[in-house]
Amino acid sequence: MALCISKFVIFSLLFTSTILDSASSRTFARSLFPQELGLNKEKLSHLHFYLHDVVSGRNPTAVLVAEAKTTNTSATGFGAIVVIDDPLTEGPEASSKIVGRAQGLYSSASLNEAGLLMVQNYVFTEGKYNGSTLSVLGRNAVFSSMREMPIVGGSRLFRFARGYAQARTHTVNPHTGDAVVEYN
Numbered sequence: 001m002a003l004c005i006s007k008f009v010i011f012s013l014l015f016t017s018t019i020l021d022s023a024s025s026r027t028f029a030r031s032l033f034p035q036e037l038g039l040n041k042e043k044l045s046h047l048h049f050y051l052h053d054v055v056s057g058r059n060p061t062a063v064l065v066a067e068a069k070t071t072n073t074s075a076t077g078f079g080a081i082v083v084i085d086d087p088l089t090e091g092p093e094a095s096s097k098i099v100g101r102a103q104g105l106y107s108s109a110s111l112n113e114a115g116l117l118m119v120q121n122y123v124f125t126e127g128k129y130n131g132s133t134l135s136v137l138g139r140n141a142v143f144s145s146m147r148e149m150p151i152v153g154g155s156r157l158f159r160f161a162r163g164y165a166q167a168r169t170h171t172v173n174p175h176t177g178d179a180v181v182e183y184n
Contacts, residue, residue: 039160047134048184049088051102051167056176061086065105076115077108088122092170092180100124106140116140118149132156136165 034040054061061084068079083105089096104120122134133156138149147167154161165183172179 037159045158046184048182049090049099050092050096050170051181051183052087052089052094053084053179053181054086055082056173056178071108074108074111076110076113078111080108082106084120088124088183092182097126099126100129104136109139114142116142129157132158134158134161134165140167142169 052061055063062082063084064080065083066079066081067077068074071077071079084102086102087098088100088102089098091097101123102120103123104118106116106118106120109115109117116139118136118138118140120136122136124130124132124134133154134151135153136149137152140147140149145168149165149167151161151163151165168182168184170180170182
């Protein structure tokens with residue numbers, strides 16, 4: 001029995017030592033150098049496209065998915081949440097060449113004015129930007145002539161992106177709610 005206990009103790013010590021050795025070889029964080037990630041120097045990009053937010057018809061690209069009990073009685077639609085998969089085009093016409101999609105959501109987040117919380121990824125599908133994304137998170141005061149929202153990140157060609165997106169309403173149909181927004 002003493003032999004079994006000592007074998008168990010030796011095995012336990014070896015097992016514990018192995019765990020400690022493998023735990024010490026792992027690291028929680030390490031330093032990275034920009035060159036390791038292909039970031040030799042920063043580049044500036046200026047994109048110009050149109051977002052088509054279609055809430056009406058048989059194939060809407062923006063759909064109301066949630067609302068508060070008081071949303072319909074609120075002057076601003078406060079509490080409404082809309083999920084989108086809006087086309088991004090080169091020109092303002094619906095028939096213009098599609099260069100990507102705006103995917104995410106917006107929510108009416110103001111009691112006193114039409115102010116939206118925007119949480120969106122602009123997923124590009126054209127040219128050298130194909131497969132790259134930009135992420136926008138910010139406030140959109142929709143009745144302002146020009147709105148500015150922060151770009152908080154991106155992927156592929158836009159990895160580590162930062163900056164801003166400027167939006168202007170190009171057209172809005174008061175009967176349907178469909179809108180075309182210019183991003184510059």
